């Protein structure tokens with residue numbers, strides 16, 4: 001995809017367009033409404049494959065530039081995630097600026113919904129940080145371009161089981177790459193974060209007779225999951241030094257960093273958390289050098305967006321799960337590309353995403 005370099009002088013002169021041109025963003029909608037206090041930015045990165053889809057995040061950004069940078073980065077990430085997952089979706093994202101606890105109201109959300117609607121379906125919104133499925137219902141009063149609605153409204157409901165299934169098959173593909181067969185039986189797997197996705201992942205792993213260790217900051221979650229599945233709890237200070245085969249980050253980002261990479265003895269990193277590499281370039285290269293196979297997060301955790309995609313067509317969980325199963329092949333294929341091109345796996349995943357967009361753009365250009 002066409003990328004330009006950005007000079008500081010460009011940024012000072014044209015702070016918005018220069019940032020957009022850096023990664024070739026298509027469109028930004030700035031939204032303001034004094035009556036409700038709504039200040040939002042909707043960014044559409046790329047719509048070659050289909051309408052842009054991505055969640056709305058409400059966050060108390062320090063300033064507008066911080067919000068703009070975030071929405072541009074997140075919308076671009078959605079383009080790559082949907083492309084590599086084989087979905088006919090482009091990448092978009094929205095941010096509402098402000099403290100959700102103070103500012104969020106029905107009127108503000110409905111006003112936001114009207115802005116989403118004004119894009120005529122070029123952007124479809126969903127839940128993200130500080131937004132709930134109830135908020136999506138409210139936005140839905142003003143626009144049909146909303147996904148991730150509750151099941152009782154004909155929506156797809158909680159995406160976590162589909163996400164967890166995608167992580168599980170991706171882990172099996174990683175095992176095949178490392179050990180020559182995809183069985184996880186007897187493999188020692190550390191699952192960090194046993195929330196919605198982590199718990200379902202644990203259930204798949206236990207079913208396959210993997211040896212599972214769990215870690216979480218919630219003592220309540222640890223008690224529930226360890227008792228339900230008979231798995232061992234490990235403490236945060238010890239977990240990265242343990243003798244394990246697979247590390248599955250399913251809590252928060254940036255856990256693949258210089259410190260953990262100097263300690264981890266596993267052969268595979270494969271989990272649901274977003275933005276696992278603390279610095280994509282630095283740690284993407286470092287993890288490759290360390291001999292650990294890193295399954296790129298946005299490939300592994302695509303089950304969430306896959307689930308929402310099937311809501312747009314009239315939801316059917318079987319179809320969503322069957323699409324999520326393809327994450328196995330995608331993961332395995334990107335490992336082959338990384339080897340062939342001698343590049344880190346995250347770069348191979350980006351390349352697969354870009355190749356698909358470029359190929360479809362060529363087809364779209366044919367009269």
Ligand code: NAD
Pocket residue numbers: 159160161163192193194195196197198215216217218221250251252253272273274301302303304305
């Ligand atoms: P969740 O909030 O249900 O669970 C997260 C769990 O991590 C919680 O139990 C929490 O206590 C624990 N946690 C938080 N900080 C921790 C820490 N420092 N150490 C250990 N545990 C910690 O979230 P989820 O829906 O299960 O999602 C997990 C991750 O996967 C998130 O990063 C999310 O962005 C990502 N993800 C989720 C989906 C989905 O479908 N839910 C889709 C794509 C990506």
